[in-house]
Amino acid sequence: MRTETGLRADEALALDLMAAIRADAEARCSPDRVELVSVTLDVTGADVHCQPVFTARIDRKTRTVLFTGGAARCGDDIVMNATAVYRIVSA
Secondary structure, eight states, rough: OOOOOOOOOHHHHHHHHHHHHHHHHHHHTSSEEEEEEEEEEEOOOOOOOSSSSSEEEEEEEEESSEEEEEEEEEETEEEEEEEEEEEOOOO
């Protein structure tokens, strides 16, 4: 099934999860900016039976690199995980 934007539901979920992770990364690195280097998405196979809740986390931060990730949950079920690496660019 496609969303209003023409994306499949899992594609839209991935973009929303990445947006949540990026927003957290930008907030944690401000006033510096971040540039995406790498991202990995894992779909768990659980049904998206409700409005997903997105959480982000920072795994490790150095002076120039941020290792981060997050999850999309429906109730107690994780429906998608992501890990990302950002390059930190000084302001």
